Amino acid sequence: MTPLIEAKGFGVSIGGAAVLRGLDLHVMPHEILSIIGPAGSGKTTFLRCINRLSDLVPDLAVSGVLTLEGRGVFAPETDLADLRRRVGMVFAVPIPLPRSIYENVVFGPRLLGIRDRSRLDAIVEKTLRAAVLWDEVKDRLGTSGTKLSGGQQQRLCLARVLALEPKVLLLDEPCSGLDPISTAKIEEALQELKPQLSVVLVTNNVKQAARSSDRTAFLLMGELVEHGRTAEMFTSPTDTRTNDYISGKFG
Amino acid sequence: MRIPPRAVHLTMLGFLWVVTLSAVATLAGIVGWVLWRGLPSVTPRFLFSMPEAAGAEGGIASVILGTLFIIISAVLVATPLGVGTAIYLVEYTRESWVTRVIRYGSDCLAGIPSIIFGLFGYVFFVLFLGFRWSILSGALTLALMSLPTIIRTSEVALRSVPQSFREVSYALGATRWQMVLRVVIPGALPGIVTGIVLALGRSMSETAAVIFTAGTVLPDRVPSSPGDSVRTLAVHFYILATEGATDAQPRAFGTAAILVLAILVINVSAYTLMHRFLARYR
Amino acid sequence: MKKETAIRLTLLGLAMSTVTALAVITTFILKEGVPVMFRQGPAQFLFGTEWRPSAEPPVFGVWAMIVGSFAVTAGALAIGFPVGLGSAIFLSEFAPRRIAGLLKPALELLAGIPSVVFGFMGMLVLLPWIRAHVGGPGASVLAGSIILGIMILPTVISISMDALRSVPRSYREGSFALGATGWQTTWRVTLPAARAGLVAAVILGMGRAVGETMAVIMVTGNTVQIPRSITQPVRTLTSNIALEMNYADGEHREALFATGVVLFAIIMILNTIANAVSRLGRRS
Known part of the structure; x- marks a missing residue:
């Protein structure tokens, strides 16, 4: 099986300062990869490179290879809008757009020119169900997305991304501001989604990585310290720094 | 001590x-x-009938309509230019010598006295382009004067839309223009409208720039084409106040009252709109 | 991608409108005004005190108008700046929250009063008062200064308030911590720190006053002369243009454009100074 995403000797620098160095990492289809590491280790930067939101950072330069489905992410012929539809992203803070729940979900499909009401209705129901939000909001799809609770907002953002039918889902510490129940609902949704797509989960929460991912990568100060099957890494890490981090000695 | x-x-x-x-x-x-x-002096007859005896008798209906036509056309011209400029500055470029030149142009334009705009409008629109004294010449002159106001308020409004909204739209596969059109502009709209409303108020109170471009002819009928010469409220008031005999004074005061009232209403709506808008992202 | 490029270029085109407008305005004013200046001799035009458009040959000298503009502007600043700065200090440093919340919007609204209304008020109320209590014909440098002084208030207040507000709060806290009273803090710490912004307020207020036309025509009497006292009438550069534009043609009209060139130059110099000063202030 060929990897969906593959980084080989991938490096990033911002304004000349290296943020990520010589990263070799891959994501297989239908797996959940979690990336853990302390703040400033380059996790989020890596995530933002996969969907090229890195373009918004001034003076950011990349080196090495990063491919999605075998095609170079930073190749000049990359169609950014198309790339970002194949790679969905959920941010650390839920960011519902100031419009109704319904319109939040169909934002992506509408960009593609889908206007047929029944088709949009179907997308809304399917994705809100997948994000474990449907039962809570089905009677008030017209209310503003900003009126939901934090946990509901984040699931709305998940549904909004799923409406694009992405191949990969990038999650940037999606539960950092959420209560345990909302976190559990999002983790439940991720397990349900695994048959359809791959997930890259950046998290500060080591336990979350242990609970919900197939493989785990540990980044420290821009370098990949170690990666492997989650179960193995959490029981017998090969590097002492990994052991220190997951046992809570720093980070 | x-x-x-x-x-x-x-x-x-x-x-x-x-x-x-x-x-x-x-x-x-x-x-x-x-x-x-x-x-x-402001009676329904004053508001809804045509002027007589050079404005000393009758009403100001044609003056009110002429004013509306001219300031609305001015804003119709200035809005796409001003909002377009602001969108370019905020969404389509980073700070560079180009943006500095554009901002310098806008700042200079804001500082030019209205009488200079009047001179320019007269020699350029009225004579050089042959538009004569008309709604068209007056509106184009006022449009240039309004540009800096619209650019500045739109720029502030666009910048106040949270950056995260832009990231979300990109992440959902929007092109830059889709992002601007569907997320940034709707978010900034109240602020942009504030600028447009302010420009309406400024244009309405303007005298020196209009008097040489739209003319001073007092129309006795409703102006019907952009080529018609009109007299705006401010100009009409100025002429009644300086040239009119004493028996024109009640009408001068009446005109001034309408002018001041209209501008107060315009400014109050701009002000409340802006404050509601600013409260939104706080 | 092609569509995006087209949109970017269209927006750039729209954004060039300010620069284009500025260039076209400058070109046309210069083209109409400069030749007659050289025919008269630039020194003769600028420093000549006679303005006789119907003489044979006509004589055009704008010195009296330059003096007139500056006299009225200086008077306006003498009245408007202390009052404006005082109000700005009060509103940003001392006013109870509710009072400031009431007065600030009121001032913003009043900034929109048309200049013709100020002029009219001046004609009907101020001129008779000056005639009766100060002397002279009423229409005078004094009348122009008072009306313009009132008119520049909203500009001076809002720019001064911006300048005061940009002084970091820690400066004031440091001063209060040393036992200074509110006024001592304002006088010794806040005002010096806001210096650059306050200079910009003066210059922009000046620009507003020099460029004002209609209100000035209505209250200054418009006689071409170098005033020997503040109760004498004067004519400003702006009034000169507005008064004669209606009937001027040929060389006379060109001379009015030349007056515009002088005015334009003065404004550009003031704006450049204001820009430089506020940039200097931001750096330090």
């Missing part, structure tokens, strides 16, 4: 109270005076 600092402080504080209240009272007093003297 040294005066205790506390006494100095209290004296100065009292003095500042007096200064501030007198400044506000003077400005408010002028408005009050105009309304008090002018509102009694």
Whole structure:
């Protein structure tokens, strides 16, 4: 099986300062990869490179290879809008757009020119169900997305991304501001989604990585310290720094 | 003998109270005076009938309509230019010498006295382009004058839309233009409208720039084409005030009252709109 | 991608409108005004005190108008700046929250009063008062200064308030911590720190006053002369243009454009100074 995403000797620098160095990492289809590491280790930067939101950072330069489905992410012929539809992203803070729940979900499909009401209705129901939000909001799809609770907002953002039918889902510490129940609902949704797509989960929460991912990568100060099957890494890490981090000695 | 600092402080504080209240009272007093003297002349007949005897008799219906036509056309021209400029500055480029040149142009335009715009409008629109004294010449001149206001308020409004909204739209596969059109502009709309409303108010109170471009002919019918010459409220008031005989004075006051009232309404709506807008992202 | 490029270029085109407008305005004013200046001799035009458009040959000298503009502007600043700065200090440093919340919007609204209304008020109320209590014909440098002084208030107040507000709060806290009273803090710490912004307020207020036309025409009497006292009438550069534009043609009209060139130059110099000063202030 060929990897969906593959980084080989991938490096990033911002304004000349290296943020990520010589990263070799891959994501297989239908797996959940979690990336853990302390703040400033380059996790989020890596995530933002996969969907090229890195373009918004001034003076950011990349080196090495990063491919999605075998095609170079930073190749000049990359169609950014198309790339970002194949790679969905959920941010650390839920960011519902100031419009109704319904319109939040169909934002992506509408960009593609889908206007047929029944088709949009179907997308809304399917994705809100997948994000474990449907039962809570089905009677008030017209209310503003900003009126939901934090946990509901984040699931709305998940549904909004799923409406694009992405191949990969990038999650940037999606539960950092959420209560345990909302976190559990999002983790439940991720397990349900695994048959359809791959997930890259950046998290500060080591336990979350242990609970919900197939493989785990540990980044420290821009370098990949170690990666492997989650179960193995959490029981017998090969590097002492990994052991220190997951046992809570720093980070 | 040294005066205790506390006494100095209290004296100065009292003095500042007096200064501030007198400044506000003077400005408010002028408005009050105009309304008090002018509102009694404002009757339905005055508002809805055509002027007679060079404005000393009859009403100001054609003047009101002429004013509306000219300021609305000015804003229709200035809005795409100004909002387009702001979108370019905020969404399509980073700070560079190009943006500095554009901002410099806008700042200079904002500083040019209205009489210079009047001269320019006269020689360029009225004579060079052959538009004569008309709604068209007046509106184009006012449009240039309004540009800096619209650019500046739109720029502030666009910048106040949270950056995260832009990231979300990109992440959902929007192109830059889709992002601008569907997320940024709707978010900034109240602020942009504020700028447009402010420009309407400025254009309405303008005299020097309009008098040489739209003309001073007092129309006795409703202006019907952009080529018609009109007299705006401010110009009409100026002419009644300076050239009119004393029996034109009630109508001069009436015109001034309408003018001041309209501008106050416009500014109040701009102000409340802006404050609601600013509260939104706080 | 092609569509995006087209949109970017269209927006760039729209954004060039300010620069284009500025260039076209400058070109046309210069083209109409400069030749007659050289025919008269630039020194003769600028420093000549006679303005006789119907003489044979006509004589055009704008010195009296330059003096007139500056006299009225200086008077306006003498009245408007202390009052404006005082109000700004009060509103940003001392006013109770509710009072400031009431007065600030009121001032913003009053900034929109048309200049013709100020002029009219001046004609009907101020001129008779000056005639009766100060002397002279009423229409005078004094009348122009008072009316313009009132008119520039909103500009001076809002720019001064911006300048005062940009002084970091820690400066004031440091001063209060040393036992200074509110006024001592304002006088010794806040005002010096806001210096650059306050200079910009003066210059922009000046620009507003120099460029004002209609109100000035209505209250200054418009006689071409170098005033020997503040109760004498004067004519400003702006009034000169507005008064004669209606009937001027040929060389006379060109001379009015030349007056515009002088005015334009003065404004550009003032704006450049204001820009430089506020940039200097931001750096330090």
